[in-house]
Amino acid sequence: MPEGHTIHRLAADYRERFGGRPVRASSPQGKFADAAALLDGAVLTDTEAHGKHLFLGFGGEWVHIHLGLFGKVNFGDAPAPPPADTVRLRLADPRSYVDLRGPTSCALLTDGEKQAIHHRLGPDPLRPGDDPDSAWKRISRSRTTVAALLLDQKVVAGVGNVYRAEVLFRHGIDPYRAGRDLTRAEWTAIWTDLVALMREGVRENRIDTVRPEHTPEAMGRPPRVDDHGGEVYVYRRANLPCHICTTPVRTAELAARNLFWCPSCQSR
DNA sequence: TCTTTATGGCGAT
DNA sequence: TCGCCCTAAAGAT
Numbered sequence: 536m537p538e539g540h541t542i543h544r545l546a547a548d549y550r551e552r553f554g555g556r557p558v559r560a561s562s563p564q565g566k567f568a569d570a571a572a573l574l575d576g577a578v579l580t581d582t583e584a585h586g587k588h589l590f591l592g593f594g595g596e597w598v599h600i601h602l603g604l605f606g607k608v609n610f611g612d613a614p615a616p617p618p619a620d621t622v623r624l625r626l627a628d629p630r631s632y633v634d635l636r637g638p639t640s641c642a643l644l645t646d647g648e649k650q651a652i653h654h655r656l657g658p659d660p661l662r663p664g665d666d667p668d669s670a671w672k673r674i675s676r677s678r679t680t681v682a683a684l685l686l687d688q689k690v691v692a693g694v695g696n697v698y699r700a701e702v703l704f705r706h707g708i709d710p711y712r713a714g715r716d717l718t719r720a721e722w723t724a725i726w727t728d729l730v731a732l733m734r735e736g737v738r739e740n741r742i743d744t745v746r747p748e749h750t751p752e753a754m755g756r757p758p759r760v761d762d763h764g765g766e767v768y769v770y771r772r773a774n775l776p777c778h779i780c781t782t783p784v785r786t787a788e789l790a791a792r793n794l795f796w797c798p799s800c801q802s803r
Numbered sequence: 804t805c806t807t808t809a810t811g812g813c814g815a816t
Numbered sequence: 817t818c819g820c821c822c823t824a825a826a827g828a829t
Contacts, residue, residue: 587811587812602811604811639821
């Protein structure tokens with residue numbers, strides 16, 4: 536289940552397993568069958584991630600993958616087992632295979648169509664050289680809550696529901712504050728933190744946001760790992776005591792997504 | 804063996 | 817704001 540760090544990790548993993556070599560392509564589930572037939576035997580020349588969008592390059596043509604909420608990618612060593620009938624796209628070579636299931640989209644794109652996607656996405660904390668100022672221009676003019684702005688991929692690309700909740704907690708920011716009420720220093724600090732957190736997310740392939748001084752060990756609590764694999768402050772911890780102040784973590788629905796925050800630590 | 808839920812996003816209303 | 821798409825694991829019965 537994907538936020539931007541997952542997608543950047545996948546871009547690296549696809550490249551490492553298949554980059555520069557011809558691959559067999561198939562679509563057991565059928566929805567990508569025509570394109571898979573077209574690509575079968577082509578060389579994977581490039582892979583790229585922007586936010587939650589993954590691009591697999593085959594000499595000027597691109598497979599555009601968006602995992603959505605349910606999409607999953609699974610790598611394995613040859614020999615590949617018979618694919619489940621939900622596999623949208625399987626790539627395979629003599630050494631490896633990779634299965635894609637349940638993506639929101641998987642489509643063949645021209646270079647121009649790919650450019651259009653980049654154009655509509657905001658800066659990505661994981662793309663070298665991406666610039667937080669373009670996000671600040673939108674945020675500082677917006678009456679929308681900072682919680683909604685952080686999930687808007689046109690504003691920042693790659694942040695999802697976990698990083699949103701966690702980065703706002705780490706900076707003591709009330710999720711309902713309007714974007715234009717943030718200071719530039721606050722935004723700079725949030726962006727810098729996202730860069731560090733998400734880089735670590737790519738490295739570890741999971742989301743860990745708890746500072747060393749707040750880990751259960753450091754706080755004298757029993758060790759615990761959240762069921763998404765990492766350690767967090769507030770995400771999916773509704774009604775549980777805040778790690779720092781023990782106030783019950785609050786939850787609310789905002790734009791059809793669950794928001795989590797500590798009303799005491801995140802006052803303004 | 805059900806029902807629910809999930810780290811997402813689109814288009815219609 | 818709502819319904820809808822896609823899948824699998826966890827929870828309820």
